[in-house]
Amino acid sequence: MLLSCSELSVHYARRKALNRLTLSIKPGEIRALIGPNGSGKSTALQALAGLIVPQEGSAAIDGTPVNTMPRRQLAKKLAFLPQQPTAPDEMTVAQLVRQGRFAHVGLLRSYSQRDEDAIQWALDSTGxxxxxxxxxxxxxGGERQRAWISAAIAQEAQILLLDEPTSFLDIGYQIEILNLVHQLSRDRGVSIVMAIHDLNQAMSICDQISLLSKGELMFDGAPRALAESGLIEEVFRVKGRFVEIAHDAPPHFDVELAHRNAHHAF
Known part of the structure; x- marks a missing residue:
């Protein structure tokens, strides 16, 4: 199942949030969208999910524009977790995760054993x-974030879009979520596109990285190629360097904080 967008442009009033974005995400691929705040990462995810109608271009799954697909049909193929999802406070974790199966069971049908197994797997996978x-x-906050991720993966879609999935999580749960993302990709062939702020997390887990700045695609390729491009310093306006942690590990970026005369990884 191939997710793609071609010449995708989204405008908010006079501001162009995305300008002719073209991407192609292969089955089982993990792709990071990185860039400064306001670079268009969240807008790109919403457009890929069919939640925004672009002024130009289109997003498609296997050639079918997502904006033309019935919502239930689209939900069987694609799951989207926004940055700040909402649900009634009285809802339980189990009830929230069960909602991830609505595209499969509909409103009037009962849950099958397969549905129950998917719900339990999603709960177990997110602890x-x-x-x-x-x-x-x-x-x-971290537990609630994991509950939303659990609901998203219970959907069992082959395309998963995540907007800042490690936000509000301590480092242990961040690693667990990234390991889960890797497992979904490698073991189940799920295509994953995630907006993420932590550059080193993106470098360590992703097959491809797309760097956005002010709605423009500045780079699209492998992590090591990004490390060699010099674009991180230019786009983020920082001084730093990529260093090799191990022979078979991706480069790790250290940014120099001049006012502290120190290095800090991000």
Missing amino acids: LSDLANRSLKELS
């Missing part, structure tokens, strides 16, 4: 089985 009966208002 939420013991919290299944907790209401969302009882959860920490």
Whole structure:
């Protein structure tokens, strides 16, 4: 299942949030969208998910424009987790995750054993089985984020779009989520596109990286090629360098904080 967009442009009033974006995401590929705040990452994800009608161009799955697909049909193929999803505070974790199966069961049909297995797998994969009966208002920010990720993967779509999936998570859960993303890609062939701020996390897990700046695609390619391009310093306006941590590991970016006379990884 191939996700793509061609010459995609999105305008907000007079501001062009995306300018002729063209991407092609292969089955099983993990792709990061990186860039400064306001660069168009979230807009690109929403356009790929069919939530924004572009002024120019289109997004498509296997050649079919996403804006022409019935929502239930699209939900079977693509799951989207926005940056700040909302649900009633009284809803339990299990109820939220069960919503991820709505595209498969419909409104009047009962849940099959396959649906129940998918729900339990999603809870187990995100470490939420013991919290299944907790209401969302009882959860920490990190637990709530994991609940939304659990609902997204319960959908069992072959394309998963994630907007800042590691936000609000401590480092341990960040690693767990990134490992889960890797597992979905490698074991289940899920295509994953995620907007992410942590450059080194993107470099370590992604097959391809797309660098955006002010709605323009500045780079689209492999992590190592990005490391050699010099664009990180230019786009983010930082001084730093890529260093080799291990022979078979991706380059790691250290940024120099001149006012502290120190280095800090991000």
